[in-house]
Amino acid sequence: MSVSARILVLHLGLLALLFVLQFVLPPYHHGNIARIMVLASYAIGYNILFGYTGLLSLGHALFFAAGMYGMGLTIQHAGFAPAPAILVGILAGAAVSAALALLALRTIGVAFMIVTLMFAQAGYLTVLYFGEYTRGDEGFVIQAAQRIVWGIDLSDATNRYFAAWALFAVSLIICLQVVRAPFGRTLVAIRENEERVRMLGYDTFAHKLSAMVLSGTIAAAAGAFYGLLFGYAGASFASVQYSILPLLWVLLGGAGTVLGPFVGTVFMFYLIDLSSGITTAHMLIAGVALVALTLFAPQGLVGEIKRRGAKWLP
Amino acid sequence: MELGPYILLATLEGAVTAAVLALTAVGLSLVFGVMRVVNIAHGEFFMLGAVIAWYVAHYMGGHPALGFVAALVLAPLLVGGLAVAADMTILKRIEYDPERTIVATIGLLYIIQQLTLMTYGPEARPVEPPFNERIALPWFEFGDDGLEFYYPWGLSTTSYKLAVIGAAAAVLAGVWAMMTRTKVGLLMRATQADREMALAFGIPVERVYAIVFGIGAGLAALAAVLIVPIQQAHYLMGADPLLLSFIVVIIGGLGSLPGTVVAAIIIGLSDGIISVFFSPTLAKILATLLVGLVLVFRPQGLFGTRAA
Amino acid sequence: MSVLLETRGLSKNFDGLQAVTDVNFALSEGEVRALIGPNGAGKTTLVSMISGRITPSSGSVHFDGRDVTALPAHKRIMAGMAYTFQITSVFSRLPARENVALAARRRMPASKVAGAVDAAMDRVGILDRADEEAGNLSYGHQRLLEIAMGLVQRPRLLILDEPTQGLADGEIGGFKTLVRDLAKEATILLIEHNMSVVMEVADRVSVLNFGEMLAEGTPKEIHANQAVQAAYLGTGADA
Numbered sequence: 001m002s003v004s005a006r007i008l009v010l011h012l013g014l015l016a017l018l019f020v021l022q023f024v025l026p027p028y029h030h031g032n033i034a035r036i037m038v039l040a041s042y043a044i045g046y047n048i049l050f051g052y053t054g055l056l057s058l059g060h061a062l063f064f065a066a067g068m069y070g071m072g073l074t075i076q077h078a079g080f081a082p083a084p085a086i087l088v089g090i091l092a093g094a095a096v097s098a099a100l101a102l103l104a105l106r107t108i109g110v111a112f113m114i115v116t117l118m119f120a121q122a123g124y125l126t127v128l129y130f131g132e133y134t135r136g137d138e139g140f141v142i143q144a145a146q147r148i149v150w151g152i153d154l155s156d157a158t159n160r161y162f163a164a165w166a167l168f169a170v171s172l173i174i175c176l177q178v179v180r181a182p183f184g185r186t187l188v189a190i191r192e193n194e195e196r197v198r199m200l201g202y203d204t205f206a207h208k209l210s211a212m213v214l215s216g217t218i219a220a221a222a223g224a225f226y227g228l229l230f231g232y233a234g235a236s237f238a239s240v241q242y243s244i245l246p247l248l249w250v251l252l253g254g255a256g257t258v259l260g261p262f263v264g265t266v267f268m269f270y271l272i273d274l275s276s277g278i279t280t281a282h283m284l285i286a287g288v289a290l291v292a293l294t295l296f297a298p299q300g301l302v303g304e305i306k307r308r309g310a311k312w313l314p
Numbered sequence: 315m316e317l318g319p320y321i322l323l324a325t326l327e328g329a330v331t332a333a334v335l336a337l338t339a340v341g342l343s344l345v346f347g348v349m350r351v352v353n354i355a356h357g358e359f360f361m362l363g364a365v366i367a368w369y370v371a372h373y374m375g376g377h378p379a380l381g382f383v384a385a386l387v388l389a390p391l392l393v394g395g396l397a398v399a400a401d402m403t404i405l406k407r408i409e410y411d412p413e414r415t416i417v418a419t420i421g422l423l424y425i426i427q428q429l430t431l432m433t434y435g436p437e438a439r440p441v442e443p444p445f446n447e448r449i450a451l452p453w454f455e456f457g458d459d460g461l462e463f464y465y466p467w468g469l470s471t472t473s474y475k476l477a478v479i480g481a482a483a484a485v486l487a488g489v490w491a492m493m494t495r496t497k498v499g500l501l502m503r504a505t506q507a508d509r510e511m512a513l514a515f516g517i518p519v520e521r522v523y524a525i526v527f528g529i530g531a532g533l534a535a536l537a538a539v540l541i542v543p544i545q546q547a548h549y550l551m552g553a554d555p556l557l558l559s560f561i562v563v564i565i566g567g568l569g570s571l572p573g574t575v576v577a578a579i580i581i582g583l584s585d586g587i588i589s590v591f592f593s594p595t596l597a598k599i600l601a602t603l604l605v606g607l608v609l610v611f612r613p614q615g616l617f618g619t620r621a622a
Numbered sequence: 623m624s625v626l627l628e629t630r631g632l633s634k635n636f637d638g639l640q641a642v643t644d645v646n647f648a649l650s651e652g653e654v655r656a657l658i659g660p661n662g663a664g665k666t667t668l669v670s671m672i673s674g675r676i677t678p679s680s681g682s683v684h685f686d687g688r689d690v691t692a693l694p695a696h697k698r699i700m701a702g703m704a705y706t707f708q709i710t711s712v713f714s715r716l717p718a719r720e721n722v723a724l725a726a727r728r729r730m731p732a733s734k735v736a737g738a739v740d741a742a743m744d745r746v747g748i749l750d751r752a753d754e755e756a757g758n759l760s761y762g763h764q765r766l767l768e769i770a771m772g773l774v775q776r777p778r779l780l781i782l783d784e785p786t787q788g789l790a791d792g793e794i795g796g797f798k799t800l801v802r803d804l805a806k807e808a809t810i811l812l813i814e815h816n817m818s819v820v821m822e823v824a825d826r827v828s829v830l831n832f833g834e835m836l837a838e839g840t841p842k843e844i845h846a847n848q849a850v851q852a853a854y855l856g857t858g859a860d861a
Contacts, residue, residue, distance in 0.1 A: 056413055103610050110352055110412045111609050114560070118606035121557070125599045182727050189724050192713045199673065199707070200771070201699035201728045244420055251417070281432045287424025295407055295420040 003312045007248045010313075011258065015169050022161045034161045036262075036269050037168035039249070043261030044171045045218030046246035052179055052254030053211040054191030058113045058243050059120030060219050062100065063186055065127065065238035066092040067220030069134065072233035075146050077133060084150045086224045093220015094121075094213055100210035105205060117243070124238040125274055139234025147228060160229045167225045168262075171218055176258050178214070179314055187211050188256070219246075241283075251293045254302030258314050263301050319469045324586040326451075330475050330544070332582020333482035334537045336575050338555050340489060340561040341533035343574040346353045346563065348506040348526045351405070351415040356534055357556025358426040359397060363389040363535025364441075364547040365434050371441050379444035382543070388445040389539045390532035397531030401524045410523070423552075438551075443543030447473040478540045483534065486575060493571065501526045502526055534559075557598075558585075567614055625684075626651040626809050627672065627779055634667050634833075641667045642833040644708035646683070646788040649779070654801065654810045656820040656841075659830035660854055665813045668830065669781060673705045674698045686778065695777040700728070702790075704777035705806075706768040706785065714757025718748065718767050719766035721756050743767075746800060773804060780804065782812040786819055798823050821845065829853070 001009070018037065025033060040119045042064055049055050068195045070092030074080040080088065104115045128136045144155040152159050190204055198204045227233045236242070245268075246261075254266025268289065275282040293300070299307060306313045342356050366389040371381030400422060408414040419489035450470045452463040505512045505522045513519050534555070545551065560583065566577030581601070588597045627649040634642040642664040649655050657665050670676045672683055674695030682691040690698055699705065706727075710794060713721050720741045730738060743749040746766040751759060756767060765785060771779050783800075786794050794816065801823050804810060814820050820827060827844040829836040831853040837844060844850055 008860065056416075058416075086637075103606070103811050106610050107613065110416065111613055113413070113416055114352070114564070115606045115609045118602045118609070122602040122606070125602065127596055129593070129595045153570050182732065185720070189713055189716070192715060193711060195675075196707065196711045196713065196722070198696050199675070199699060199705045200725050201696050201775070203694075204565060237315070247417070279432060281428035282321075283424045284428035284432070287421045287426075287428060290421030291404060291418050291425065292421075294414050294421065295404060 006312060007176070007180075007314055008097075011172060014259070015165075015172065015263070018165055018168070022158065022165070027157065030157055030161060032269065032273070034164040034229065035226075036223050036265050037164040038229065039245075039269065040262040040265040041171040041225070042165050042183060042219050042222035043246045043249040043253070043265050044175050044258075045215045045222060047250045047255060047261045048175060048178065048187075048256075049211055049215035049248055050219070050247065051257065051260065052184060052191065053187045053208060055208065055212070056113050056247070056280045057116040057212075057215075058240075058247070059100070059104075059116030059118075059123075060216070060246055061238050061240065061242035062116075062120040062123040063093045063137075063216035063219035064226075064242055065096050065123060065235075066216075066221035067223030067225075067236075068227040068233050068237055069127065070220070071224035072140065072227045073133060073143060075142055075228075076140060082147055082154070086221075086228060086266055089224030089227075090217060090221050092222070094217040097213045097216020097220070098209070100216070103211045105208050105212065117240070120238070120243055121240065124240070125233045125302065127238050134233075134235065137235045139232055139236075142227065142231045144231065147231060154229055155231065163229055166226065167221065171221070172258065172262070174214075174218070176314060179258060183210070185205070191256075244290075245286075248290055248293075250300070251298070252289060252300055254300030254304070254306070257300070257302040257306060258301040260300055267301070316466070319354055319451075319466045321587065322451065322453065322472075324589070326471050326475070328583040328586025330478055330541075331585055332579045333479045334541045335555070335558055335562060336486060336532045336578035336583045337482050337537035337540070337580050339559040339574050340486065340571060341530035341537075342559045343532040343563045343566070343571060344489075344502075344526055344533070347571070349405075349410060349523050350575050351410050351412055352419070353527075353530070354419040354556070355400075355426060356419075356530070356559060357552030357554075358423050359393050359531040359552075360534040360538045360555045361395055361430065361547075361549065361552035362393045362451060363538030364542040364545075364551060365430055365549070366392055366535070367542050368434075368441050368547040370441050377444075378442035380591070382441070382539075384445040385441075385539050385583040386536070390536045393535035394532035395426040396526035398528040401527040405527070406520060406523070416604045426554065427549060434547075434549055434616055435518070436549060438546040438548035440546045441472040441542045443472075445473055445477075446543075449473060449476070449543075474543060478544075480539060485533070489533070490571065493547070498525070538578075546571060557602070561601050564605050624651050625649065626653075626686060628684040629672065630682045630684070631680050632671055632683065634664075634669065634671060634676065635679040640833055642671070642678075642830075645830075645833075645835050647828060647835065649809060649811060651778075651809055653857070654805045654823055654825045655812070656824035656827045657811060657813045657830060658815070658817075658820060658827060658844075659836070663830040664833040665830050666783065667833075669811070669813060670784060671727050671830070673703060673781060675705075684734045699775075702778035703781065704772040704775045704779070705781045705783070706772045706782060708839040712756040712764050712767050714755065716756060717753050718743070718756045718759060719752040721767055722770050723772050726774045729775050738774050745773065745803075747796070765789060765793075765797075769800065769804075773808070777808055780808045780810050782814075783811065784813050784815065786814065786816050793841075794819065801803075 021033060047062050049057055049245040064212050067089035071089035074085045074088045075082065097124060100116065100119055104112055127134050147154040154160050154163060186197065186202055186207055194204050223237065249264035249268050250261050252258030252268055254261065271285050272282045275285050297304060302313065317391065338360055345351065345353050367385035370385040371378065374381040374384055404418050405415060408418060448470050449472060450465045450557055453466050453469060454461055454463050493503060501517055501522050504517060505519055509519060562577045562581055563574055566573035585597065625648050629645055629647040632642060632645045645668060647743065651847050669782050671678045674693060678691065682689055684690065685698065685701060690701065698704065719739060722742055723735055726735045726738045740749060743752055746769050748763050748766050748770065751763060759767060786797055789797065797817060801810060824841055826838065827841050828838045829844060829850050836853055837847050
């Protein structure tokens, strides 16, 4: 089988598998996988900036929350229907990521990480500050009645699963296409040696800006979907923890691989889920995982597979 | 209370904040200055200092001063030791790569924080100060006979708070003396100035790094022991000091000790005064935005000489 | 012969250190020009200002009749310059083929890229190693890879920064032949330390010393020039 065909079979195969699982999973895992697919979409968005372009942002929760609150607030306070509300969420994410990119891309390395962290923190605090509208940490519920799109009731588990699947499928395919196209290859080259890319005639700033906007927009879409599908918007999704989680998922699964984010999200989700049953300190697992990954396996699970022979994995 | 006395009170409270903040931030600044890495777990070292202080005071009994003094010695040593261990097992292995260090220290943050949650628990617990006399403060007004002093009700501080300010100043002076007068300090400054040359001169750079990381953590723990009789010990109390130390170090200039102290004073004092007029959340929003913008447009801060 | 590249009064001052002073430099289309000078003479700084990597303190750069002084580096590259770095600038974790493809993609429609890449790699002689990771290539081959990346861009002006540094004698011989071949299609500016390369390959030589243009002429003229010899060898007291 040619490389192209192999790639297609693998990725479309995963989508097909997830589609079919809808019909066979018991309710508990059914809900989990739906959540995982939305969060994995977030991770895919994050990976485009981190894994492929080489820019480590510590502020992606800002985009996730922009999507969630763009959607949530317009439903709650402006009476929007779900579909336009999601659109508002996505556009909010695009706008916020463009604005942050214009500022943050003037810095590199550690400074970039801290700048993104600071602006995301400011965003989180702003959500708290306007608690009158956002209900702050407590958050607000999006009623089932408000979650009906084109006649489809999203509070129904099956519909919810398919909606999550659709988001994941779109994100996965976008990522796959982007990284194999010239734009994506240029991003990888920028990650490897930005100055060289510049001296080959590429406008590297424009490329990084586009990467950040694409990354932030996918993250915002995930945030908007998460709020709509699970009926809740809260400030915790804007907190530092939700900036660190996609980093963790991507590192674990394999930065710079298309499937890595999904693998990492599944793994980590269930790992934390299992340990939540034992102790309230389940983020301990996240901490240990982060240290272990940085020390021993910075290339992650899929990255390791790729290194050991499957070099064709995108 | 009228505005004048109120601001004096806010200033005094702010001075206490500034003192503790200066100690904590200097710890962070030392680490960045010499090792060129950012330690995101710094706030957790602070928190550990407070929690250990509680354990020591709790199990020692007797006069609060005994437990407190013991904590003042034990907490920085234990936390410093933990930091040295973390440096030798983790940071050294990832070769102090700036980005990997940030990720690893985020992991360390969660480990320390969650282990504390599992052992110490989610409650906030107080520690008794060694002494705590209330000291009323005078304020003035222009009365019939010219300048008159009176004691507004509510305008007071405590002997302990004044002692905190004094202690912090003393420790900072000690750190400055160590950096400029002792051999250890000289080794640290040499390593900071030029790591390669330091290696070439036979300076044990990795040992210097371990010591610096330990001292940085120890300073944070010490600051926490000083503040814990005023606040309480809680497993999440590391977040604010982390953010504030960051703000101080970045605005003061990464790696510049005088800059850090000046920035700590400014921010500690203004935090108190701004909270009088604005909501604390808004103050924090402005502070985080300020840090972000400083890093973007003036990365060397106010006093630093290198770009971040 | 029309002038392709010209600098007028180009200077660079780094916080008090005057690196380049008032350089007037003109390169004709089709020329092969060598830029030589002792270490620290300012050659790399001058060339960095020409290519746009650093901004001059004063003076101007003109390319193909246009004042490009304010033009950012990537736009100058697209205007017809190509710049090959010293060694550490190939993408070492990517295959050699992808290295050249990155250089090619900017310049031609996607359908032509694969063919152009193969042609360029064949011309410099590394086609058989196209699928190897660039970092695994030998030093000499990485150098050739850099040149392939340069020439696949079909530049008007090809700037080579110390291209023969570290090459074995046999490889240098191959390089000389390659440059003479390339000179048929592109104007070439090379920074060089190897005098035999300069003598055999360059049409004209410019000599930089302490940031100033010391002399310009044919290789033979420069070779015999007293001032140039003094600059390289020192005059005893200030060696």
